[in-house]
Amino acid sequence: MPSKPAHPLKPIEIAIQRLPNGGGLPLPAYASDGAAGMDVVAAETLTLRPGARHAVATGFAMAIPPGYEVQVRPRSGLALKHGITCLNTPGTIDSDYRGEVKVILANLSDDNFEIKRGDRIAQIVPAPVQRASFAEVESLDETVRGAGGFGSTGVASGSAEEEAEDDNIPDNVGSLSAIKTRRQND
Ligand SMILES: O=c1ccn([C@H]2C[C@H](O)[C@@H](COP(=O)(O)OP(=O)(O)OP(=O)(O)O)O2)c(=O)[nH]1
Numbered sequence: 001m002p003s004k005p006a007h008p009l010k011p012i013e014i015a016i017q018r019l020p021n022g023g024g025l026p027l028p029a030y031a032s033d034g035a036a037g038m039d040v041v042a043a044e045t046l047t048l049r050p051g052a053r054h055a056v057a058t059g060f061a062m063a064i065p066p067g068y069e070v071q072v073r074p075r076s077g078l079a080l081k082h083g084i085t086c087l088n089t090p091g092t093i094d095s096d097y098r099g100e101v102k103v104i105l106a107n108l109s110d111d112n113f114e115i116k117r118g119d120r121i122a123q124i125v126p127a128p129v130q131r132a133s134f135a136e137v138e139s140l141d142e143t144v145r146g147a148g149g150f151g152s153t154g155v156a157s158g159s160a161e162e163e164a165e166d167d168n169i170p171d172n173v174g175s176l177s178a179i180k181t182r183r184q185n186d
Pocket of ligand 1: 100
């Protein structure tokens with residue numbers, strides 16, 4: 001059998017504490033050799049009604065090393081099959097937080113969703129944190145984009161034909177692809 005290539009990044013060590021409500025539950029763990037996230041299980045049993053949200057207990061707390069965070073992310077299977085997601089995705093666990101990790105689940109489906117103690121409800125991924133300091137200025141440098149954003153470049157790939165047609169549209173109306181998109185959404 002071919003040997004597995006080692007993961008190129010050295011794992012960081014995170015102190016983890018099992019809380020009284022986490023007795024007997026597995027700690028977060030990778031489900032496969034190449035999994036990016038460690039699966040997290042629920043430490044409580046509940047029904048999440050349609051449209052409802054709940055901070056689900058996990059039964060553990062962590063001391064993340066300075067310079068890192070841990071992100072809490074949804075599981076795609078729960079999202080696709082049941083409309084269950086982490087409302088604040090990615091959730092942020094700060095390095096100075098010592099409380100119980102909670103998973104803020106929301107039910108975006110029309111059906112009740114049953115969560116049983118021990119069910120895998122989310123996954124966590126450690127990440128380095130780049131901090132910044134602000135340098136306040138009177139004005140910012142100019143760019144082609146300027147203040148355009150929030151879909152200003154449209155949706156379609158923008159063919160040469162469309163660009164030619166765009167030339168006939170007054171500036172205050174918007175690009176052809178943007179107009180088509182608006183029509184589609186109306
Ligand atoms: O999905 C999450 C998100 C956050 N937390 C915990 C750990 C995190 O360190 C703390 C604060 O989270 P965040 O900074 O996102 O919340 P906030 O609303 O800004 O609260 P705070 O004022 O306590 O920072 O809550 C969780 O357990 N799960």
